[in-house]
Amino acid sequence: MSTLQPSFPARWTRLSIAGQACTTCKTPPPPERSLLRCTRCKRAYYCSEDCARAHFPHHKKLCRILAALLFNYIDEQPCEDLAEWNRRVADRMVQLSNHLERRLDYQEQNLMLFEPRCHVCFVTALALELEISQDNVNPRTLIPCPKCRIIACCSEAHWDSYRSRHDTVCDKYVLSVSCDNLLFKHDDIRWMQKEYVPVDGPGSYPPLPTGGWPSYFSWRQFPEVLSDPEETATAYRTLLTDRLSQPLTILSALQLAQEPSALRALPTLTIHLAGASQHEILASWATEEIMHCIPALQSLHTVLIDPTLDSKPIINLSLAVCPTCTTRSRSRIFSTHALTYHDFVSSPHYTRPDLVVCFNSGLHEVDGEQWRPTLRHIVDSGIPCAFTSYNKKEVAEDAAVLRELGARIVCGPKRNEWGSEVPLVEPMGVDVFYGNSTWWFVVMGQK
Template structure:
């Protein structure tokens, strides 16, 4: 297990639960060094130190340099980005005992606990724990969800009327899911994964319209949501959303193009840590499409191989052992990872016929309008030239609208007029980091919106 998988839930850095066990006994102890992590007992604090000491040094360094880092004092996201860009340079010499080693830094999920999980931000002025002087802030928050932070009574009175029941419930749901997944990791020493085990014997005539219908179909008589702890099925969509979104895109394009295939190749473009490492959850595509004998999934993106040790540019396509039922039917699931842009990959593998042309291309949470846009434009021209069904997802509606505009600009043959919600995005909320750009009380879900296109517009 990697350390970042057991980071506590966000409230652990706001004084609302223990950074080790995520419980709250009503009397939490603050780390006297970084003053950001809290513990329910000395035992929890002591047992967490091996992991927290890396965070602790980084948190102290971030706080010490916060005021001189580029960006507005209230723009913690820009400050955090600039800090994370500079830390590797500071660590090269390894001479500062107040900073972790380069190896420790690379193992830590620094972007998460520096960028969001580490402190409160006022819902009115965005003042946060890292600004000077932080010690005089009189923090107030909603007693039900422990969010809606304000830096004093005046701002709380101004904000509290905006903290609606709907917003409060979203915060509570996000916390409940995060806590459920955290406790599963702690109790079972594995990431939470729930997926249907029973392969379909016949191709469904129509695709389910939402997650409940999908679970009813795939779990059949075993689907009894009231028998499981709250959040069980919602949390399962964290990983299951990826293969099911692919299936949804296939049926949305036209099931007749896919259900009779013996060999099916899917390219996941812009792959990063969200998609990689690829778990056996992808076998759900084999289980849903009974005619497919060989499923090949190629994960392609500059960061596709960054979690592989030792570092490598590519992880060649290999066959992964399927479930006993698929083994008995001699079915195969093949996975490869390639650390290239898609236009680089196309030159290396498709033009040389080393890999098959894909039957479906998918990009999860692509953000093509805001990150590496020029590179994406080049890759998009390759994708459009392949003339295969393609589905790009986005975190929220505003991002989906901007992605759609870029696809129109690139002359994509859009198979939908406007952005549409993907019914198989993650079925729970993730809290957006408070920022000058996004504001506060914002939420997103992976793959929430999707855009389907195929080739160039005539």
């Protein structure tokens, strides 16, 4: 699975984008000195010449293009409003994509979307630096928040007008940065429960405990694996909710689709993830929690389907299981197919699943020709299907699409108590946050 993840030197964290950490090793600068900087593109920062040299093979092509696009920042004026800023960023992303002659990858998108800027007038750090100051010597610079370090203003006057608002959300930015840094250091943030939930008696599954993540971690005897600063332990636990959100949402949907006795005795399980993305790939290790919660389960097959996945399919790849599952001859299988779901249904690899899940589908926003045949199949087949969304507005609009198709909604739309607690920053807004799978609904056939 590691080959599907971004390479170590290629990943940019929010702090490194903001120039507050080394682009290569992500180390913040010590108080007594500043980071070195790429003099050509002015985007990459380094704690040492060794880190600069290590990053250069991965950076040189992008560096050359970013340097060529610096002219965009000369004489750039502050934006009148957020809409103008978003248009400006969109134009820059198009230019970068055209120069690269391909679509921007996730890291390149973030580099443009989270470019350091004033949170009041949206003037960028580069524009301030390239601005010819009155004495031609000392260009202005952004003033970052000393706590979160990724939010900045271009002047004390703008901080005075914005500080009270920022104070209400600064802790969210801090948690977001902490999760980002921890994920960089530990590509596979995970926690594998080694013991089964008892088949009988208190604590047996189903159902999942009520009360969301605190009750879950108590139920599963969440270990205090990190004895480090509280901020790190909190980030670790928060990242676990992001990874474990996938299997817990699946288990919650299965509870709605099957009687407890049938689910408890289930020997095999096939889950299809329609519209799957890199996020589902990275969280694939956590599907073993499904096996740990269904004691009779011997075989779990997770299939990811979406046209944007790698064109070379992965067919029945065996994933590692914990020692207890190994001794019980359990198997966990993983497959991918670069197809729309309705095309996959017609392929020789299709078998009827026990559940379909569309994580963060945003189906109301995309081309109807891509989703409508898939949704038609899901509704007509009667296969239970869970849909998750980033926020309340999106889940309501997604549910409306299913209602138009005559779907029977058996749960929601409502908050998903197994949604991720990682605060993700909406790059096209100001102080707007969202989370993976924080809202959901479940359909089962037609009305």
